[in-house]
Amino acid sequence: MWQEGLKMAKAVLVDITRCIGCRSCQVACKEWHSLPATYEEMRGEYTNPQNLDSKCYTFIDFLDQGKEYAPVWYFVKHQCFHCIDPACVSACPVGALKKLKDGAVVYDQWRCIGCRYCIIACPFQIPKYEWDTTNPWVRKCDFCADRIEMGLKPMCVTACPKDVMYFDDYEKVVAEAKRRINKEPGKYVNHIYGLEEAGGTSWLYISDVPFEKLGFNEKVLKQPYPAITWKHDLSTVLLEEAGLLAILAGIAYFRNRTKSKEGQDG
């Protein structure tokens, strides 16, 4: 079903070995989306801010993977994975979240009622909420859908000085990931994070250390999440309801028929 759409879809390959942690992508993202700067405290570590929030669509996680006196830094960019078959899109009761043909998962604040089921549903914990307003929106990376429509690359990809992110058609991106892993055997872990996770995502990662060490959730199912609730969607429920109706009507008819006869007898 979605394979058809993939021909149109864009994707990004993040090569974690290339990132130097300059945070240009963080700044560029804030600029393009007009997101305000936020006040952060010194916490004795380099990751800043600590997590995504309603004013931050992407951030670099600074992770030291070295042994005692020899630090080895890894810089992991976090943002929405833009699942090919997203859990949030299936969860939203009003269809405020949509998967566009070019790959972006975007949000329509005019439809949203604020039930926050998308925040619960997302396997990667990406959507964030504007808690402090009376008209709160769900906020998350939108893959710069407006830029892609204009034929531009997403802002973070454009801003990156080290060519960490490779932006192209989905199939080309997957081919490139495989090519890089095969070209230098032993350099990369033989795992493209996002190829199977959550049934496939539009943002793919390759790395030279196992992904669980970099804070990636390895428990995420390797199948599309919406498939779980297709078994319990409206059509199934309507079928069950029809069965229930027949049973109830049957019981009601038989139980009340005998009783009324008894009543007539008495």
Next chain:
Amino acid sequence: MDNGVNIKQKFFTPRTYILLILSVIGVIIMLYRLAVGLGPTTNLSDTHPWGLWIAFDVMTGVALAAGGFTVTFAAYIANWDKYKSIARAATLTAFLGYVLVCIGLFLDIGKPFAFWHPFFFWNPHSVMFEIVICVTTYTTVLTLEFLPWLLERLNILTGLKDFLEQKPVVFCLVILGIMLSYGHQSSLGGLFLLEPHKLHPLWYSHMMHHWFFLSAICAGISMVSIETILGANLRNVEYEYDVLEGLGRGASIALLVYFICRLVDIGVHGKIHYIFAGDAASILFIIEMGLCVLVPMIFLSSKTIRHSVPFLLFFHSLVIFGILLYRFDVVFLTESTMGGFYFPSWQEIAISVGLVSLGLFLYKLIVTYLPIFEVPSDQPA
């Protein structure tokens, strides 16, 4: 209305005043929440997007209001005569329960005044969509079931009242109510089908929406039993022991079915060892399924217990506590894997307390002035 038992009861007692005060405090904080938004009033966060209002006001509230469809099934569909005397009270509880659930939902969603969107922007694949539609439709059905008693009292619109009290109409409403209840009681569990890697394996199951439905039946029967006892106390009349006995037996059977289903489900998927893991989750599970399901199930199967009002109150309360724990476990164990910490703010607690008080206050008001406990006059004696 002949005996006039209801009217003679004094309505404003000290307890009624306390309920009224708590309701008014709740309503004031509700207005405050609408004015300033979720952030200043709640301790909700990106790691705990659902809190007390969802777990208690909505999830537990809906489960406890299940007595409505359970008793109307017994009284009308199965035509068990002895339950007809409590059918009105059970329907009233369900009606008030759903009104409170709707208020709770209205306050909890981030954009309260966009509550009507699901009726126009459909996403039939969404479990949440199904819940919104079923809860609102069922509230309408309950309103239609309740309306004749109000009209009878006010003595207006007798045409509408007679129409709504016609047997075919009542049966249609009852059957529709049971179907809608099945739809959203199970869907509240179905919400968490999307959390296989977040929710603890003892609670996660691909059939958990059915366990939500079965446990709601248990909660509904226990709730109606307690209400029947307290209702008799309120009116200073004899306990209806045949009704209480039947409800106790029904609760015992419903608990047995629920207990077997859930344990078999856990056993078949090889998760038994989690029960005895000794961690917090296993202790919660043992309290929830052992203390609050197995124990009441065993004791309620005894006829001696079912004829003792204090024991009935105790074991039915235990069942209700168990169902509350089930809903809380599912919501908060899911969120515990998302990091962070949550404890409700005093405003969240005050609104929840206010909603419960408002429910009890309205209940007392309605049973005092409307014909809830009287046998309908058209019923052959």
